[in-house]
Amino acid sequence: MFSQAEENYLKAIYALEIDTGKGVSTNLIAKKVLSKASSVTDMLQRLAEKELVIYKKYQGVKLSDKGRKIASNIVRKHRLWETFLVDKLHFSWDEVHDVAEQLEHIKSEKLIQQLDSFLEFPTHDPHGDPIPDKDGNFTKRKKIKLSQLNENEQSILLGVEDSSDNFLKYLNKKNISIGNTIRVLSKEPFDNSMEIEIDNTQFSITEEVATNLLVKA
Amino acid sequence: MFSQAEENYLKAIYALEIDTGKGVSTNLIAKKVLSKASSVTDMLQRLAEKELVIYKKYQGVKLSDKGRKIASNIVRKHRLWETFLVDKLHFSWDEVHDVAEQLEHIKSEKLIQQLDSFLEFPTHDPHGDPIPDKDGNFTKRKKIKLSQLNENEQSILLGVEDSSDNFLKYLNKKNISIGNTIRVLSKEPFDNSMEIEIDNTQFSITEEVATNLLVKA
């Protein structure tokens, strides 16, 4: 149907639309897909030709309904595969992304349906990100930064702001994972670090870490 | 590492070497990968450049050790994925090949190791074909055609000679699958059809079918 390159561009535009809330620029896409602006222009013209995006020279680009559907389906597959890797093959959450980048391009309706069912219809992936359904719909959970909690408040870890390898590895090491209940024992006004408790173990985290952990609002 | 096209050519040469027992010709490869002889020549030259095959103009081609290792690894992945699809995702054995053709190109050592372990180290795929280990080794089971059995003999179904869609669908419909014990009740000298029994049900099959079913020798 569509090439991996086309799918990757659509996915990039999809993600950028979601987090900027508007049409996206050539340069932003280039950064996202790790290519050059000229390559992006090239691809945008081909995607426009196929009516997957709405593109006007120099004016940035938006997904068409058709393009958005394809993009959300790739995201769906990516997140289902990440869930499979963690839940069934015992990968840790910092190991799954690159493999899912490959698996998301496998084309088989039945495969993805059966995988969904095998995983018991998960709604969120190992990083706490929502898994879209076939029509691209998903529910956004209300989340706040852990740093916004006051002393003695607690909540459940739903996701991370930063899902870089380094951060995920840090969380791994500290045994922090999605679903954990985190209680704020105390906050240090000097540097905004906080003492927290997870599973009856207590330790302190920097403000940097606390702002990158998202808990149930 | 290597492109999907390269991997597919290596796999084709690997399969042809196994079933012809010698170096393989341009035309045979072209037929196998559904391309034209000129495209094959082109690719062979590139594979030779990379030392994956031994190629002498007009003299056919053989895999190098390096090439054979890559090829057997693709076959390993193909068959593990087919096993996964049947055992875990409830695909039937006539539905798995095309999806496995895609999945076999996913690159991740850990993925294939974990998959192997998740499937409990299967030695044969859903079609009865052996799954090579990391080094390309596998054991060949001795098999004979069902048509060679005499009246009142029985054996276990280990594989099929023909794994075309049509044949697999036929077997599916008749509820014949790998591992079944098949007893020959009678043979009809007129057309070599035979009456057989599987799981306490009896029915007759044509000679054509009987020669395409491989049972334990």
Added chain:
DNA sequence: TCTAATTTTTAGATAAGTCTAAAAATATTT
């Protein structure tokens, strides 16, 4: 063994996807 048929290779095109360098358009600053 020479000729004819077949197979294989080369030559030249095409398409996708990428790049660098230069030109064109848009945005920002005096």
Added chain:
DNA sequence: AAATATTTTTAGACTTATCTAAAAATTAGA
């Protein structure tokens, strides 16, 4: 409102993988 900076597009080149048509080599047959 010009001048300058930035962004985007175009032009031209390169790589991989494919094709058709023609040339070259091998094989088979008379």
